[in-house]
Amino acid sequence: MIKLKNIRMQYEDNGTKIEALKLKELQIKDEKHVAFIGSSGCGKTTLFNLISGMITPTEGSVEVQDVELTSLTEQERDLFRANHIGYIFQDFNLFPEFTVLQNVVLPMAFSKRYTKKEMNELAEDILKKVGMDGKLNQKVKTLSGGERQRVAIARSIVNKPNVILADEPTGNLDYKNGAKIMELIKQMALDEKATLVVITHNNSQLDMFDEVINIEELNEAIK
Ligand SMILES: Nc1ncnc2c1ncn2[C@@H]1O[C@H](COP(=O)(O)OP(=O)(O)OP(=O)(O)O)[C@@H](O)[C@H]1O
Ligand SMILES: [Mg+2]
Structure with a gap:
């Protein structure tokens, strides 16, 4: 939750x-698939950064999987994120000089739960699912936008997070590839029984979700 x-x-x-x-209350139940909508600057990415513990609020409480994030130190929040949250960033945040495989292994190395062999196996497994197994050792800087997007998705999911946050994951893609990527993210969330929250400007994708929340209507700071 x-x-x-x-x-x-x-x-x-x-x-x-x-x-x-500024918002009174927002609740998302486990395993729900929710879309956040609202115009540019209305606070969608800010909400993701709060839910993932990247930032803490000036006031108020943020509880994820029964943990109050505002009472943790920055280091504890980083570890919480590594173990529980899969975050697909608006601009991917991949390491261009690292290979596809290295980019996906990285978050697991941080959570310190797996041996090197396990990490490589898990990463290869997930990269196969997103159709990137043919490019494991290629540097990310040589990939197309859609391929980078698939690596970012693989990286976010490899740790089996309870919560997947995807910030406009299809923003840079054409309609057909956008639909494919959304299907992929949804399937991964279903497979892992994860809660899925997606920020999207694409109205044609909204019926894939259990709930659509307009942050512009919820955010009292911009009223
Ligand atoms: N680090 C920051 N410092 C100062 N202001 C910020 C910072 N991050 C965001 N803001 C401001 O907070 C508001 C909400 O930003 P946010 O990134 O959450 O919007 P958004 O809904 O994700 O927009 P978009 O759809 O364009 O990505 C904006 O007015 C933005 O300028
Ligand atoms: Mg944003």
Whole structure:
């Protein structure tokens, strides 16, 4: 379960305070597939960063899998994220000079749960599922956008996270490949019994989800 309560997120930029997000309550039950929508700047990525513990709110409570993230240290939140959250970033965040396989092994190395052999086996397994097994040792900088997207998905899922956060995972893809990638993410979430939250601007994908939440309507900071 994901539970956010009485959230206020205020960024500070060169002494200027920016009220990015204010919301009373947001709950997502385990194994649900939820879409976040809303116009640019309404706070969608900010919410993902709160749920993944990348940032902590100025005020309020963020509970994920019964853990109150605001009471953890930054190091504890990093470990929590490595063990429980699969985050597909808006801009992928892959390491261009590393190979496909190295990029997928990396988060597992961080969580320290597996031997080197296990990590390689798990990574190869998941890369096969996303159709990237032919390019294991190719550097990410030589891949196409869609291929990078598939590596980012493989990396986010390889640790068997309880929660998958996908920030516009099909934003840079054509309609056909976008639909394929969404199907892939959904199937992975089903296989792993993970909660899935996807930020999307693509209305044609919305009926794949149990629930659609408009963050623009929820965010009192922009009203
Ligand atoms: N690190 C930061 N410092 C200052 N302001 C920030 C920071 N991150 C986000 N903001 C501001 O907070 C607001 C919400 O940003 P956020 O990235 O959550 O929007 P978004 O809904 O994901 O938009 P998009 O659809 O364009 O990705 C914006 O006004 C943005 O400028
Ligand atoms: Mg965003």
